[in-house]
Amino acid sequence: MPLYYELYRxxxxxxxxxxxxxxxxxxxxxxxxxxxQVLEQYDKSMSEALSNKVKSKAVIKxxxxxxxxxxxxxxxxxxxxxxxxxxxxxTTDKIKIVACNARRPGE
Amino acid sequence: MSNSIVAAxxxxxxxxxxxxxxxxxxxxxxxxxxxxxxxRSWEAKIVQSRVxxxxxxxxxxxxxxxxxxxxxxxxxNAPEPTINSAASLASIINNPENMAPSAASLASLxxxxxxxxxxxxxxxxxxxxxxxxxxxxxxxxxxxxxxxxADTAVMSSPDxxxxxxxxxxxxxxxxxxxxGASDDDDTHANGTSDSAIxxxxxxxxxxxxxxxxxxxxxxxxxxxxxxxxDAEEIEHIVLCQYEKVTRSKNKWKCVLxxxxxxxxxxxxxxxxxxxxxxx
Numbered sequence: 001m002p003l004y005y006e007l008y009r010x011x012x013x014x015x016x017x018x019x020x021x022x023x024x025x026x027x028x029x030x031x032x033x034x035x036x037q038v039l040e041q042y043d044k045s046m047s048e049a050l051s052n053k054v055k056s057k058a059v060i061k062x063x064x065x066x067x068x069x070x071x072x073x074x075x076x077x078x079x080x081x082x083x084x085x086x087x088x089x090x091t092t093d094k095i096k097i098v099a100c101n102a103r104r105p106g107e
Numbered sequence: 108m109s110n111s112i113v114a115a116x117x118x119x120x121x122x123x124x125x126x127x128x129x130x131x132x133x134x135x136x137x138x139x140x141x142x143x144x145x146x147r148s149w150e151a152k153i154v155q156s157r158v159x160x161x162x163x164x165x166x167x168x169x170x171x172x173x174x175x176x177x178x179x180x181x182x183x184n185a186p187e188p189t190i191n192s193a194a195s196l197a198s199i200i201n202n203p204e205n206m207a208p209s210a211a212s213l214a215s216l217x218x219x220x221x222x223x224x225x226x227x228x229x230x231x232x233x234x235x236x237x238x239x240x241x242x243x244x245x246x247x248x249x250x251x252x253x254x255x256x257a258d259t260a261v262m263s264s265p266d267x268x269x270x271x272x273x274x275x276x277x278x279x280x281x282x283x284x285x286x287g288a289s290d291d292d293d294t295h296a297n298g299t300s301d302s303a304i305x306x307x308x309x310x311x312x313x314x315x316x317x318x319x320x321x322x323x324x325x326x327x328x329x330x331x332x333x334x335x336x337d338a339e340e341i342e343h344i345v346l347c348q349y350e351k352v353t354r355s356k357n358k359w360k361c362v363l364x365x366x367x368x369x370x371x372x373x374x375x376x377x378x379x380x381x382x383x384x385x386x
Contacts, residue, residue: 007346011367012374013117016152017124020145022276031265032272034135038128039275045123049116050365050376056112058366058377060345064359064384074349078384083370090370095343097382102348102364
């Protein structure tokens, strides 16, 4: 299986899957090995869905409070960000952006 | 709207994952019914999270969901989504006699077009199956790999796999505990100690981590605790990939793609996002 970023596991869907898998492990219904395989499949499915099926665009503005570039991963903490989507707006007090390199090493 | 596509995309991802891990479940000798339970449990958690409006849960919910996208408070009165799935998972775990899929879950499976999961030749499960599965899980290490490529080659032993699993699970909970209080006690304790580590960077505190962390604890922390100096406040997050990050004086421009945003209790997805930030 080609490698996909694990970053999306931290999203709602990945977190819920992790919890559900954990319940099945605790109940003795599946092994951790199988659970890890399921998460790897999730990495692939989610990455492909985002890149092939999602068409919406967004603009994010705000004050950059912290930035960090480590291990090819950018992390930004944005204060008072505003978000503009195709048909809606949103604001919040603070948001963290974690971004992996869209160009994987060797690509 | 980037929120309204969330339900469809999540639906797609769930189905895609379930479809593609079926062979893995069979390879591990795990019954299809466990995969069905995984799917039900997973879906129930997503519906409960209310990060998007999921069709079929409640007709009126969609409308309200759309309206509340305009970032105002959480004041909508959508009815509690039913969580039959979670309940049925619990009942199956606690009561092996209920292992056979209930009529209700059969109906919902058929309705959502996933009836193919329930193959005709699938026997209703006997009450002793869970025990068999535990037995199997327990003796998994003794079963030789005779079917070609070793699909679990990365793990040298089930114990290693369990350690790896715990690490995966705790890491994601620590970073992405987005729904307020922790789900269970040990996670809470873990989260507390982790923020202590982030705050002090003391090597003494790191010992709280699982033992296998100890050797590389300094390195691991620098990776895992990114942004944790603000972790106590932040519950809004964007997970994405960057194409370009440029800076001119104090102005930053980022071209981001393939993102999931968790914002004000809702999820948003984007194919592309431009970030304009001032430092």
